[in-house]
Structures are given as structure tokens and as C-alpha cells.
Amino acid sequence: MRTVGLVVEYNPLHNGHVYHFTEAKKQTKAEAAIIVMSGYFLQRGEPAIAGKWARTEMALRMGADLVLEIPFAYAAQNAEQFAFGATATLDATGIVDTLCFGSESGQIERIQKLASLLTDEPDVFRTVFARELARGVSYPTAYGRAAAQLLGDADAQKDTSEPNNILGLNYCLALRRLGSSIIPATITRQKAGYHDTEMTDTRIASATALRKHLLESGSLMTIEPYVPSSTLAVLANEQSSGRFPVTxxxxxxxxxxxxxxxxxxxxxxxxxxxxxxxxxxxxxxxxxxxxxxxxxxxxxxxxxxxxxxxxxxxxxxxxxxxxxxQATAEGPSYIRVLGFSDTGRELLRQMKKTARVPILTRVPKEKHPLLALDIRAASVYALAYPTELRLREMQREYWQTPIML
Amino acid sequence: MRTVGLVVEYNPLHNGHVYHFTEAKKQTKAEAAIIVMSGYFLQRGEPAIAGKWARTEMALRMGADLVLEIPFAYAAQNAEQFAFGATATLDATGIVDTLCFGSESGQIERIQKLASLLTDEPDVFRTVFARELARGVSYPTAYGRAAAQLLGDADAQKDTSEPNNILGLNYCLALRRLGSSIIPATITRQKAGYHDTEMTDTRIASATALRKHLLESGSLMTIEPYVPSSTLAVLANEQSSGRFPVTxxxxxxxxxxxxxxxxxxxxxxxxxxxxxxxxxxxxxxxxxxxxxxxxxxxxxxxxxxxxxxxxxxxxxxxxxxxxxxQATAEGPSYIRVLGFSDTGRELLRQMKKTARVPILTRVPKEKHPLLALDIRAASVYALAYPTELRLREMQREYWQTPIML
Incomplete structure (x- = not known):
């Protein structure tokens, strides 16, 4: 089965994500889609606005076939670590053909070229990078300037200063470092009222904007035009049980x-x-x-x-x-399954033969240090819930089985 | 000025405490009374139901002249450490003549005799104590049995198994170990409807019983018969500002x-x-x-x-x-002043000459490890307060000056 992999946070899943998901499957001619998703805490160091099981349900209802978790020790990290954890998890399944990410540039050749130059972090890159950091600029800025110097191309700085370009570059770098057979592809990100006539600003907004609206209004209806109805239904259920929104x-x-x-x-x-x-x-x-x-x-x-x-x-x-x-010493050392569709069940069957690390559908008794951090993150996240939910939710890692749709 | 010292928690201050305070001053013919009081956390490992500044005000309004704090590292400890910290603080003032404590037995000679025998923890005591602990009984029970063995007197076990007898014994032990000139004295504790015709069960109840009533009823009026009106006024003020009750x-x-x-x-x-x-x-x-x-x-x-x-x-x-x-390596290394009356101001003037450790009326820039724990305890206690109070209360150790009445 031709399979595409997507790296996501879905915080929450919105129409832009649906567009990317649909295009990714179409452009890569995939019959199945595997999602690797952050758990309770996200790349920018924030708690997800809704828990990972709710977001898994959103993904499955959109059409994802298999939802895997990016371990906490990679998910809440800088772009390089995040991309490595996500990419290595997809790679470890042994069945992903393409990794399709969104980017501002939409130009996979440029990103790949940059990745090939940066794989070994040549001296000129490292020197400029260190110099810029010493000057007191931020990590991403320093990275962008060093890349521009390396390529002798001022545009490279733009390529590496937009957040999704940076992630994309890091996916490509990670695939190279892993020696992975997964082929990277990219789709230009849709912005509000930009490029696409169907996806106008009345239907597309960033997750950041949606969270802002949600929290300011306190009402799910404010985001209704921008998210699939399944997202709305899942969030409504989370809200009524007191598990949403978490900040x-x-x-x-x-x-x-x-x-x-x-x-x-x-x-x-x-x-x-x-x-x-x-x-x-x-x-x-x-x-x-x-x-x-x-x-x-x-x-x-x-x-x-x-x-x-x-x-x-x-x-x-x-x-x-x-x-x-200790947690990250061996890279992602398991594949944690959060949910699957009927097709996903078929993928899991294939993975029994192809996967290079154990596939976990429940928390084993002996916990790898990497998994111990996932469990710690999950239990602390539950402290944000109302008192009467806390104890059960703190234990959810132990009783929740993968969501099946 | 003839001065009596009292070791208290006042959680909250009630009529039984007033009785003890009045009797202690009368029986020791004291012109002034110094109180050493636990701060935010108490000997039994509990948060005080009201903060230390509120409880200081209760003490001053009752007639206490000087209120000092038992450092956290002694206050929330077993009877031996608690008694040592409290006694050493009183001793360090250089002006306390008598330490007057409440006890179940009311017999200072018996307690003193036991203390003199226990000062060096003789072998027979230590052997029985270790054996009983190894059998799995609790610390106080083991202590009582070892004491009984040492004295060849079954009553000694009773003397050391009642909580206030234990504390009293430890005050006497601490005074001996400190080589203090303070003379211990004891007053039989008043119980509800017991011994005293005036202090009947309609006016005396234990602090434990009062807290239980308070928390179950949610109303201060339920404890009105059992506490002085000043306690009620202070608690009402704490309650209206959201700082009471803390559990x-x-x-x-x-x-x-x-x-x-x-x-x-x-x-x-x-x-x-x-x-x-x-x-x-x-x-x-x-x-x-x-x-x-x-x-x-x-x-x-x-x-x-x-x-x-x-x-x-x-x-x-x-x-x-x-x-x-590290905090307790040198014993109580400062005298922290929580409040004083006019007479207390006079005592503080005397103490400038007699005190053996620095007298603190504010938190100094260089914090002794012992004081650092007081500040940590105070700031964490403030996390129990409503959100809007927290930040200011977390900092209270720095801006609160001693209460003057």
C-alpha cells in the first residue's frame, strides 16, 4: 500500500490541515496516510489545547489511517530534535514511502539542496553560526545567516527563517542522517485568503489564530467556519467533560x-x-x-x-x-500507537514484519526512559483538569487503548 | 522584668490557650510573656489553618508581649527537634526566666526526673528503643516503652505517650542539653468539661476539634463560644480577604x-x-x-x-x-520577630544586650540556609491563596514588618 507520512500537532485540527492532508495523499498518490503527532506538549513548549486522544480522534475522523505519537523527549524540543524524532518514528515503521510537509516556499529542490549542503554542517556554516550566536541573536536567526553564507545566496536566509521551512529542512536533514528510503515532498502552506479561491480567509485560519479566538470568546462557535465539523464535535465533547481548553x-x-x-x-x-x-x-x-x-x-x-x-x-x-x-540515547526506541482506521489496522499488520522497533498499543510494565517521560508529561497535563477528573486522567496512559474509527 | 516563655502553635488560638497563658503568667509571677510560635507549617506536618502573621495578631491581642518564630526546619519536625528549636530560641533571647508548658500529667518533678535520666540516652534506653522500632511499632510507642524500662516504672510509658507530656519532656531535655538557665514549669492541660468548673465543655475545645467544626460548617460562628473575640475578629478578616481557611x-x-x-x-x-x-x-x-x-x-x-x-x-x-x-547545623542561628506589644518593645531593647544570635525584624539580604527554608515555606504556603492574592503573599516575607499592638 502506497503510504504517505505527515508530521503534525493538530492544535486543533483545522481546514488548512484538511487541505494539506488531502493534497498530500493526492500528490503522492497514497492509498494510506500515517500521522505522527505530538502528545500533550508541543514543539513550542506549550500544552496542547486538547489532549492527545481527542486530537487523535480528530485526525482519524478526517481520514488518517494510523496515528503515532512523537515521544515527549522529541516533541517538545527545537526544530532539529523534533524533526528527528518525528522522521525517525515514520522511518521505523518500515512502510512509509513519502514524507509530505507544508512549507512557506513549496520548493522541495531548494530545501533538499540546502539539506545536502548542511548534512555534515561544514566549517563555514559552523563558524558563522557560532559567531552569530555569540553576537546574541536567536538560534533561528543565526541558523539562517549561517545557511545564507554557506549557499552564497541571500534567499537561503528566508528559506531557513520561516518556521515551516525550517521544519521541512530538518525533516530532509533527518532523513539523510537516518539513511532513510522515505522521499520528502512539500506543499505550499495555505494562508488566509491566499493563493486558493476555495480556501478563502473565511475558511482558513492558523491554529494560533483559532486558539486566540477560542480563548477570548470562550465559545467553540467562533471557530466553526475554520474547522471540520468533526473537530468541533470532538472539542465540544472535551469541553462538556471539562478537559478543554487547556493553556x-x-x-x-x-x-x-x-x-x-x-x-x-x-x-x-x-x-x-x-x-x-x-x-x-x-x-x-x-x-x-x-x-x-x-x-x-x-x-x-x-x-x-x-x-x-x-x-x-x-x-x-x-x-x-x-x-x-538517557531517554534519547537510542533515538525513538518504540512506536506508540494512538489510533487507527480499518486501513490502519492493515498497516499495523504489515508493520509487525517491517517495524524496526517495538510497536506499543499499551504501556508495558518495563518502561524505557523515553516512555517514562511520555507518561510523566501525560500525568502532569492532567493536573490542568477539574479536580474530579484528575485521578482518572492522570492514569489514562495505563487504561486508554488506541482509538479505533 | 520577670519573663515567662511559651511554645505554641495557636492553630487557632482558643480559650484553652488563654487559660494556659493566664495561668503561666500568674504561677510564674511573670511581668512579661514571650511566645515562640510555629510559622506556616506545624509540628504534625500540616499547614496552619491561618497564616503566621494572623496568628501573631491573635497572640498579641490575648496579651503576649513578644512573638518569635520557630524556624521551619525545627517547627515541622519530630518532638525532639521541635522542642530543641523552640527552647533554643527562647534561650537565645537571654531574658527568659521560665518555660511554662501544658502537659497531661502536670507533674514537673516526674518529667524532670525522666529528663535527667534520658539526657545521655543510656544504653538500656537505646537498646529497648531500637528493639521496639525493629518490631515495627511507631516512634512514640517505642520511646515510651524504652522510657518505662529505664525507670522500671510502668507509669513512665504514660508520661511519654501523651503528646504534651512528650513535648514537655523534650523541652526539659533540650534545656539540659543547652545548659540553659531557664526553669521549666508545667500546668495541667484543661480538657473539655474537665477539672475546672468555669472552663466547662461549653467554652473549651481542642484546636483539632475547632478546626474540624470550622471546616465542616464553613462558618466561624460555630467556634465562637470556644475562642476569644479577638481570634474571631482576626479569622473573620482573614476569611473575608480569602486567606482562611488553609488546609x-x-x-x-x-x-x-x-x-x-x-x-x-x-x-x-x-x-x-x-x-x-x-x-x-x-x-x-x-x-x-x-x-x-x-x-x-x-x-x-x-x-x-x-x-x-x-x-x-x-x-x-x-x-x-x-x-x-545544613540549615540546622548551628542550631537556631537567629531570632525572628513576628510581633510585639509596648512591653515587647522593652524586651527587644533588653535583648539587644543579651541575645546570643542576631535579632531579625526583616529578612536580610544574605540569607542563612535556615532562613531560606522559612522563606520557601512561606512562599509555597501562599499558593493556597486565591490567584489574585498569591503574588503579593508569596513575597510577604520581604514586605511584612513585625505586628505592633
């Missing part, structure tokens, strides 16, 4: 608790807590009444919102540098 | 958060986390929907409620064995 605000007391009870020396052991950032966090804490205020007071040109959000996430989850190293 | 329930999500994010190896570093108790905590967590349920499932004959509550407190505050050791 950083619900976790702010836990961030405060963490920072109030740990010494700078203890915080310095956490993943990505470098350059004395622990002191910066502790100094900002007494002046921040909300999560947003904390972030605002931490942000600088050098420390991007995303990097700081991830740092607060690692702090709240108490993920140490050592734990992260 | 473990408010902290349960933080206990969950702590246990969900720490490995057994990390938990094993915490103070009093011995004998593999970290595994016991982690095993109980998934089955407990409330703090009370967690405690119920942890409790055994060996592990008393009190010991386990303190353990959860150290876990929530992330107090490691090393931190506790």
Missing part, C-alpha cells in the same frame, strides 16, 4: 511551585538550563502574576519565546539534562 | 505534581525519606483522589500519620536531607 495558565501555580522549591544549583541540572538561566527565572518569578507576565519579563533578543517556554516546561516536568540524554 | 487539600495538586515529576532516586534525597518510603509514596499516588485518601493508604502501625504528613511536606517543599542538615 499554560492552568500550570502556572506548578511553575511557581517548582521555582519556589528548587535551589539555583538544582535548577541548573535541568535540560537546557544553561548560561545561568536559572538565575534569570528566579529573578523574574516575584514580579509575574501570570504565566504570560513571566514569559514577557524573561524574553530577550537572544532567548526566544519558544526556547523559554520549553525551559519552563522542562522545569515544571523536572526533566534533567541526564534524563533527556 | 492540606489546597496543596494536594502540588503534592501530586512533586511525586509525578521526581524519580525514586530523586525522592530518596529528601529529608526523612528513608527505608524506601519513596516507593510507598509512588505506589499510593495513583489511588488517591484526595490528600486524606493518600494519607489513609500510606498509614501503618510503623509509619504514623504525623511522620507521613511531615514527609509529604518535605516532599512538597523539596527539602533535602543535606539542606536540612
Amino acid at each position: 499554560w495558565d492552568a500550570f502556572f501555580p506548578h511553575v511557581q511551585h517548582t521555582l519556589l522549591t528548587q535551589t539555583p544549583e538544582e535548577l541548573a541540572l535541568l535540560h537546557e538550563m544553561t548560561e545561568g538561566l536559572e538565575h534569570r527565572l528566579l529573578a523574574a518569578l516575584p514580579h509575574a502574576a501570570t504565566f504570560h507576565e513571566l514569559m514577557e519579563s524573561l524574553k530577550t533578543k537572544r532567548y526566544t519565546w519558544t526556547r523559554l517556554q520549553r525551559l519552563l516546561l522542562y522545569s515544571m516536568l523536572h526533566v534533567t539534562r541526564d534524563q533527556m540524554k | 492540606w487539600d489546597a496543596f494536594f495538586p502540588h503534592v501530586q505534581h512533586t511525586l509525578l515529576t521526581q524519580t525514586p532516586e530523586e525522592l530518596a534525597l529528601l529529608h526523612e525519606m528513608t527505608e524506601g518510603l519513596e516507593h510507598r509514596l509512588l505506589a499510593a499516588l495513583p489511588h488517591a483522589a484526595t490528600f486524606h485518601e493518600l494519607m489513609e493508604s500510606l498509614k501503618t502501625k510503623r509509619y504514623t500519620w504525623t511522620r507521613l504528613q511531615r514527609l509529604l511536606l518535605y516532599s512538597m517543599l523539596h527539602v533535602t536531607r543535606d539542606q536540612m542538615k
